[in-house]
Amino acid sequence: MNLPAASFGLFGEAFEFVFSGREAETGGVTVGGTSQVLDLAARQLEVTLLALAVAVLLALPAGLLLGHYGRGEFLAVSAGNAGRAIPELALIALMAAAVGVGMFNLVVALAILGIPPILTNTFVGIRQVDRSSVEAARGMGMTERKIITRVELPLAVPTIMGGVRTAAINIIATATIAPLAGILTLGDFIIARNVYGDAGVLAGAVLVALMALALEAALAGAQWAMTSRGMKLKRS
Amino acid sequence: MTEFLAVTAAVDESFFTDRSGGGCIQENRLFCPDWVTDNYDRYLDPTLEHLILVGSAVAAGFLIAFALAVFAHRHRWLQTPFLAGTGILYTIPSISFFFLLLPLTGRGAMTAIIALTAFNLQIIFRNITTGLRNVPPDVTEAARGIGLTRSQVLRQVELPLALPEIIAGLRIATVSTVALATLAVFANGGGLGAEIVTGSNITFKTGIIVAGSIAVLMAILFDAVLLLARKALTPWQRAAP
Amino acid sequence: MSKRYPGAEAFAVEELDFEVPAGEICVLVGPSGCGKTTALRMVNRTVEMTSGDISIGGNSIREGDPAQLRREIGYVIQQIGLFPHRTIAENIGTVPTLLNWEKDRVRARSAELLELIGLDPEYGDRYPSQLSGGQQQRVGVARALAADPPVMLMDEPFGAIDPINRSRLQNEFLRLQAELRKTVLFVTHDVDEAIKMGDRVAVLKKGGRLAQFASPTGLLMEPADDFVEDFVGADRALKRLALMRVRDVDLWTAPLAQAGDPCEPVRTAVAAAEVPHALLVDNESRPLGWLSRRDLAGESVPENADSTADPLIDADSVLRDGLATLLQSGSLYAPVVDPRGRLTGVLSVEIVSDFLSSREASESELSAAERPHD
Incomplete structure (x- = not known):
């Protein structure tokens, strides 16, 4: 069994691939290296954040309104269930093949993946807000708009952010196969093995994993910062 | 654009000519019903593979998460580290996980199953933990007080009462895994993804739609089976007050 | 039978020492936080005592397996704690099943107890959520009685029931007790309930110290100290009405x-x-x-x-x-x-x-x- 040595060797090659680049499997040109890595990473982050922003902009207000007025529970809740059943690969492939490749279509496809969890969690988060808090706010003369933004939204932050994080993880993961839709992200290292070789594939896998973990950590931090202090106290 | 073309350029001409479907296929229209009726047989094996991928990954995920959750139920301080650990496994995208395993398990169905299992763990672990925590304390106190041992309390009281929550977790895990398992094709793991990325071709619309639809149907079916299982296993929840 | 419960940590219960004659109801009463529940729970070892001993019928409870001990002691708590996933008959049959009784015998015993607590046999197939609070509490008592334990522990058993039903359940239990003659340790914070239910009443003060151990009449007629007098209340003349049956x-x-x-x-x-x-x-x-x-x-x-x-x-x-x-x-x-x-x-x-x-x-x-x- 020389597996450990072999695996260490492959990790070494992946390391080399990231920092100095290696000759392409197809010969000739050098691939990898920090500039291409940063280029692709930036593109993956850009695609992810764009799609996440679109998903939040569409799903959050819808969830807030539905939750506030207690309407469309079936729609909001089954959206979350149905969203999970969408095969990411088929969605991206179909978007590319039937609508066309390119940034706009890709962002639309990724946003479709992000909307259900945000919609469902926003709805559920708002419905879970203690109705007496809402009644008290109304009794003090707050407008419905202010009730949503000053009372319900802050109290629902943890649940809503749970949905945003689920969406973000799914979007950044799916952005890895964006090269199938003509947008080159870090996933290109993984998918185009015939160009980058196993070193490139492993390097891509490590980079994508790190990027997803970093995004998740950043969103967890954002959630912590956005949660009102009173609620943190109650939880501990 | 060069790298992209490297992925998708080699359209396998024989793929279209071998199979009937006529002009619809030649023009690669959105959906060609004739082709489907002529070729439904080619989806049988990938569907079976997909079932095996999902079944193995969810079963393994359940067994591991169950063991972790029961252990952490007795040693509460372990819940946070277990949640964080499984959280990392959940966050790492499956497609990335396949290739992180490359030096250890190479390519193939086993690699895909391991990665999908890792993805599942937190969903199931979290639900089992929540379910056990939500058992009313007076019920466990009474159980202990009338002479059930700790393991009897767990088996006869806590786990049955946590069942709805546990099955809810299994439903989320199963449905997500059915969708994610289409990516197993990148790890040479087979499954329905192989009918989406046909050869090196991802432009065959009918194929994408059929394979994608089978995956969605499979998810719905799993979900329905688990829902029925919950109804059958929790008769007390149906009892009208 | 003697019970002695010296000190838990920080003396939740301190040097408590008294005897309950077999077949009597002994009520532990006192303000909240006086350690009465802790004392009760030491008897079935759901709380372990720090020092001292409790014996039932001459045998120390410290010997043997706690789960085994609990199967021989009926236990009723305020929140009842029926198993929501089991039918009423299964709930009542829990301890007999643990004791490996035969299925038919368990079923017969459940039916017998349902009758004893005045519930229709058809309730046996229902689930706890389908019963009223008072009915659930009756089932709680039946579950505790199932294996015919000589000793029962009751921790504020009627505390969560509305006043009218509480009085009814108290009377029913006294009627059962007249027939069954269990040795009962009963915890309450309600002096009226203590006087009504107890053959003997142990008044505890903070730290689980025994302020007075007497018959209800003794308590009302001759309070041992200011604490007991205060606790029993100014209307103790009226409370005497609770001592006489019509x-x-x-x-x-x-x-x-x-x-x-x-x-x-x-x-x-x-x-x-x-x-x-x-x-x-x-x-x-x-x-x-x-x-x-x-x-x-x-x-x-x-x-x-x-x-x-x-x-x-x-x-x-x-x-x-x-x-x-x-x-x-x-x-x-x-x-x-x-x-x-x-x-x-x-x-x-x-x-x-x-x-x-x-x-x-x-x-x-x-x-x-x-x-x-x-």
Whole structure:
């Protein structure tokens, strides 16, 4: 069994691939290296954040309104269930093949993946807000708009952010196969093995994993910062 | 654009000519019903593979998460580290996980199953933990007080009462895994993804739609089976007050 | 049988030492945080004691397996804690099943206990969520009784029940106890409940120290110190009413008549009786109604009386509840009936006030309280 040595060797090659680049499997040109890595990473982050922003902009207000007025529970809740059943690969492939490749279509496809969890969690988060808090706010003369933004939204932050994080993880993961839709992200290292070789594939896998973990950590931090202090106290 | 073309350029001409479907296929229209009726047989094996991928990954995920959750139920301080650990496994995208395993398990169905299992763990672990925590304390106190041992309390009281929550977790895990398992094709793991990325071709619309639809149907079916299982296993929840 | 519970950590219960005779109800009462629940829970080892010993029937509970011990001690808690996923019959059969009784025997025992607590056998197949709070608490008691344990621990068993049902459940339990003769340790924070339920009452103060251990009468007549006097309350004279059962006082007798009897002798009897009206009863002497002068004006007693016999007072209820019934209905007197509904006498407000003012009251109470409930 020389597996450990072999695996260490492959990790070494992946390391080399990231920092100095290696000759392409197809010969000739050098691939990898920090500039291409940063280029692709930036593109993956850009695609992810764009799609996440679109998903939040569409799903959050819808969830807030539905939750506030207690309407469309079936729609909001089954959206979350149905969203999970969408095969990411088929969605991206179909978007590319039937609508066309390119940034706009890709962002639309990724946003479709992000909307259900945000919609469902926003709805559920708002419905879970203690109705007496809402009644008290109304009794003090707050407008419905202010009730949503000053009372319900802050109290629902943890649940809503749970949905945003689920969406973000799914979007950044799916952005890895964006090269199938003509947008080159870090996933290109993984998918185009015939160009980058196993070193490139492993390097891509490590980079994508790190990027997803970093995004998740950043969103967890954002959630912590956005949660009102009173609620943190109650939880501990 | 060069790298992209490297992925998708080699359209396998024989793929279209071998199979009937006529002009619809030649023009690669959105959906060609004739082709489907002529070729439904080619989806049988990938569907079976997909079932095996999902079944193995969810079963393994359940067994591991169950063991972790029961252990952490007795040693509460372990819940946070277990949640964080499984959280990392959940966050790492499956497609990335396949290739992180490359030096250890190479390519193939086993690699895909391991990665999908890792993805599942937190969903199931979290639900089992929540379910056990939500058992009313007076019920466990009474159980202990009338002479059930700790393991009897767990088996006869806590786990049955946590069942709805546990099955809810299994439903989320199963449905997500059915969708994610289409990516197993990148790890040479087979499954329905192989009918989406046909050869090196991802432009065959009918194929994408059929394979994608089978995956969605499979998810719905799993979900329905688990829902029925919950109804059958929790008769007390149906009892009208 | 002796029980001794010296100190838990920081003396939640400190140097507690008393004995409960077999077959009696001993109530632990005290303000919240006095350690009474802790003391109770040390008996079945759901809380382990730091030092000291508790023995049941001469055997120390420290020997052997706690789970085994608990199967031999009935346990009822305020929140009941029925298993929501099991039917009522399965709930009741929990301990017998743990003790490996045969299935048929478990089923028979469940049915027997359902009958004992006055629930229809069909309730056996229902789930706890389908029962009212009072019914659930009865099932809780039945579950504790299932394996016929000699000792029962009851931790505020009726604390979560509304006052009317609580009183009913208390009476039912006393009736059961008269038959079953369990040795019961009963925790409550309610002095009235302690006085009503207990053969003996242990008043605990903070830190689980025993302030007084006495019969309910002893507690009311001779509080050991200011703490007990304070805790028992200023209205302890009235509380004495809770010590006497209606059947134990001298009741008035009313003239009786059955439908069809000639009226003349009844009219004569009414004129001479303590009660100014005659009672219409059926042939099992169950009261049907009060006969007015107009009812008795004719030849024979009519089938229906001018007014109903309500309210009826249960002979097993305590004097305080009997008085409350009278005051609520605004009547000066009311028929007293035994569990089968047969007339045993008539209770009046006058009887109660005589009882309170009489000097012998205390003595008769003392003797009544020394008698075990029968």
